[in-house]
Amino acid sequence: MSKNVIEVKNLTKKYVSVKKKTGFSGQLKNLFSPEKKTIEAVKSINFEIARGEMVGFLGPNGAGKTTTLKMLSGIIAPTSGKMRVLGFDPWEKKNAYKKRFSLVMGQKNQLWWDLPVIESFSLNRSIYDVPRKIFDETLEELVEMLDIKKVLNFQVRNLSLGERMKCELAAALLHQPEVMFLDEPTIGLDIVAQKNIREFLKEYNAKKKVTVLLTSHYMKDIENLCERIIIINQKIFFDGQISELIEKYADRKIITIVTDKKVALEDAKELGVVRKFDPYEIQYEIPRDKIREKMKEIVSSNLPIDDILVDEIGVEKIIRRIFEKLK
């Protein structure tokens, strides 16, 4: 058996969309002679994900991330290409496959809005045909890990967004899926709630070895949870470890000088373009191949140096630059 749980080969999705014209005459034209155009949401992408891997799936808005997740979930049909998840072709929509994965969309709610949370959990037990004993054990474990005991009997509409997302995750995990597709699970949450969700996902993945494909616009989610990332913009732009991404795309490093006396900005500027300035701390962004040279220059300068630090540029900044380039 292949160790890959997810295999995607030349997967393509095209949509036919009507180009909407504005104004009254435009609307009439839309009605009687619509201008159709084909949009390629996903262009011949390839990737494989092994069992237990947690992979960040990144890309700017409209890059095809959610479309890919929906194809892998069997919601929409691919235009061409092949995909296998847990040995199944998702588009065959087999119930045996549906029992083994979960899709959580941060912007969509699957819990019953006006009912206590526990009712939605109980409904999922019936739908997924989970034996009572296994359901009770799984629920107890999830309730403890997510700390949601006190909200189980609250109406969903009365929960905070953070509590609701925790309950959404619990609902999606009650049938113990082997694969999880997470589409922006922390969207709109405050920093503490985001951290809680991240910690839970990390712990759950370590414990259950569940395979996760995660999209998020919050780089903290990706940095904390994933070692590997796939960057997509209709086509795959990058697929590899985060460390490879830094090596490949971080063409600059950051030098931070800590001084023991106050320094004037004009003096700091003599060494180059200042990235960040504080009278006791100055930061420069230097091309990788110029680091040695710049260090010599700093050491021989008149600045009252107390310490010098050399850091990589953050992943978030690298990815932001890539997204800007992709646009």
Place this chain on the structure above:
Amino acid sequence: MKATARKIFRYIRIFLKFQKMNFFQLAAYRPGFFMMFGSVILLMILHIVFLKVVFGWVSEVKGWNFHEALIIVASAMIVDGAIWVSCAHFRVFQHLIRKGSLDSLLLKPVDSQFLTSVSRGDVEDFPRIFIGLILVIFGLTNLDFRGWELVLRFIEYIFLIFNACVITYSFSLILASIAFWTINTSNYALSDAVLRASQFPSDIFSHEWSKTLFSTVLPIALIATFPAKALVKDFDWLIVAHSTIVAVCFFFVGRFFFKLGLKKYSSASS
């Protein structure tokens, strides 16, 4: 065999679970709960008052007297109520498609047509079934059927009502499924119009072509007039055969349409 029986029981359990959830959802807001029940009951009373007014002017309509016609109205109420109590999603089907809300139903390991149909049931429509049954019993007590003949006729009636439910459900499913292609089309008004028209004796349509049309592709006659006929007019097994064939055809065409539509489903951006 055992696996099939287990599957059927599982689907019944899921159906009952949704019914419970829908009732809890409705009961979550007390004033709304009573208001909705009240308005359905009022609507039923208006149907009866309308019938009474008509029969205040004439003693019969195309061979149907008041008590017989009352059974037609009651039968339409029962079918209407049964459909909306068990599978009311067709009223909002195009919204699910347009907003991409069908996604969460398609992910579940249960037949998609079944889940889409039963995941919403309007429990407030239950009085339609209850009042309908009372009216059927009231109508029968005023007619001259007794003993085994009445029992046989009633069994045939129940069977035809079941067929009528299948036909109405499938007809609504076919119309609702058009939204997979058109995205923003609600054809609920047309399926509702067919149900409304079924409250009148179909014999008022005297042309041969209209009789054929309304007992096949536009099944107005099959919903209430056929069951009522079996109960209070001619005892004819041909009616049962006709209704069963149309019900089976409608069911499979409805399922085919829904599955074809699912292939066109494009969801919506998140």
